[in-house]
Amino acid sequence: MNIWLVMLIAGLITFGMRFSLIFLFGKFEVPETLRRALHYVPPAVLSAIIFPELLFPAGQLDFSPANTRLLAGIVAILVAWFSKNTLLTILAGMIFLFILQVLL
Amino acid sequence: MGEAGKNFWEGVRAEIPLLIGVFPFGMIYGALALGAGLSKDASQMMSSIVFAGSAQFVTTQLVSDAAPALVIILTIAVVNLRHMLYSASLAPYLKDLSLKWKALLSYLLTDECYAPSILKYEETGVKPFSHWFVLGAGVALWSTWQVSTALGIFLGAAIPDNWQLDFALPLTFIAMVVPALKNRPMVAAAVSAGVVALLAYGLPFKLGLILAALTGIVVGTVLENNKTPGRAL
Numbered sequence: 001m002n003i004w005l006v007m008l009i010a011g012l013i014t015f016g017m018r019f020s021l022i023f024l025f026g027k028f029e030v031p032e033t034l035r036r037a038l039h040y041v042p043p044a045v046l047s048a049i050i051f052p053e054l055l056f057p058a059g060q061l062d063f064s065p066a067n068t069r070l071l072a073g074i075v076a077i078l079v080a081w082f083s084k085n086t087l088l089t090i091l092a093g094m095i096f097l098f099i100l101q102v103l104l
Numbered sequence: 105m106g107e108a109g110k111n112f113w114e115g116v117r118a119e120i121p122l123l124i125g126v127f128p129f130g131m132i133y134g135a136l137a138l139g140a141g142l143s144k145d146a147s148q149m150m151s152s153i154v155f156a157g158s159a160q161f162v163t164t165q166l167v168s169d170a171a172p173a174l175v176i177i178l179t180i181a182v183v184n185l186r187h188m189l190y191s192a193s194l195a196p197y198l199k200d201l202s203l204k205w206k207a208l209l210s211y212l213l214t215d216e217c218y219a220p221s222i223l224k225y226e227e228t229g230v231k232p233f234s235h236w237f238v239l240g241a242g243v244a245l246w247s248t249w250q251v252s253t254a255l256g257i258f259l260g261a262a263i264p265d266n267w268q269l270d271f272a273l274p275l276t277f278i279a280m281v282v283p284a285l286k287n288r289p290m291v292a293a294a295v296s297a298g299v300v301a302l303l304a305y306g307l308p309f310k311l312g313l314i315l316a317a318l319t320g321i322v323v324g325t326v327l328e329n330n331k332t333p334g335r336a337l
Binding site for chain 1: 180278
């Protein structure tokens with residue numbers, strides 16, 4: 001896979017979406033259902049990445065307490081919920097993972 | 105200073121509070137892209153070619169997972185669909201601009217540029233130079249994103265491997281998702297997508313990711329239509 005080609009196509013798609021309705025103004029309306037569906041894109045896509053990252057740390061489903069990434073992920077979810085702070089969430093998860101690894 | 109300049113700097117000033125959040129985010133991206141195996145050049149150039157925070161993070165994750173190009177491109181398309189909303193929302197205010205201006209402002213139209221711009225337009229309506237405000241906000245964001253990416257690449261190269269920096273990516277996503285879970289359809293979208301992603305983990309070409317994302321989007325939309333008809337978030 002050529003990363004440059006992927007980036008170029010990704011860039012064109014991103015630009016195309018930003019440009020689309022500014023360019024087509026008056027010729028096309030976004031249907032209400034699509035407008036609503038778009039709100040669910042970020043949580044859906046990101047959760048679809050997060051869950052396997054936490055539960056398949058080594059390519060195998062691992063629900064055990066020895067799964068340090070799952071434990072650190074749960075800590076990060078709690079910190080994110082209460083603080084709503086990006087940097088704090090990342091730091092808490094990383095530090096907790098580090099501590100677990102030293103302990104286990 | 106002319107009216108154009110005044111509007112431009114007003115846009116820059118409106119963008120500054122957002123930049124405080126953007127700067128560390130750009131640094132994290134730069135460090136992670138390098139950690140995921142992208143070259144320094146590719147990591148830096150993605151910030152100007154794609155210029156979309158969450159899409160860049162997702163691309164970095166998929167590159168490190170060795171996902172096929174087509175899956176990466178499809179995923180980016182899904183992640184960036186929301187930009188069509190911004191495009192639709194700003195379109196009436198930009199309709200009289202030249203094609204060059206429309207293209208330039210579209211390139212700069214990120215989440216963080218959209219937010220102050222739409223507020224400005226809703227407050228003052230279209231004035232002869234208000235598009236310079238959007239340009240100011242966009243340019244301020246663009247420059248910050250490039251500089252913070254470069255700094256992240258620079259620092260990322262110095263971080264030892266045993267820090268498991270790759271884990272910062274899912275943590276970043278957690279930090280983005282969790283605060284958005286404000287109602288049941290949002291929670292249902294996130295959980296159903298996550299569960300399908302686990303069940304479909306074995307599918308080839310990372311297709312499980314796309315299947316899971318589509319499931320979450322449908323679940324959230326259907327639940328919202330049932331519970332709170334006619335009310336968008």
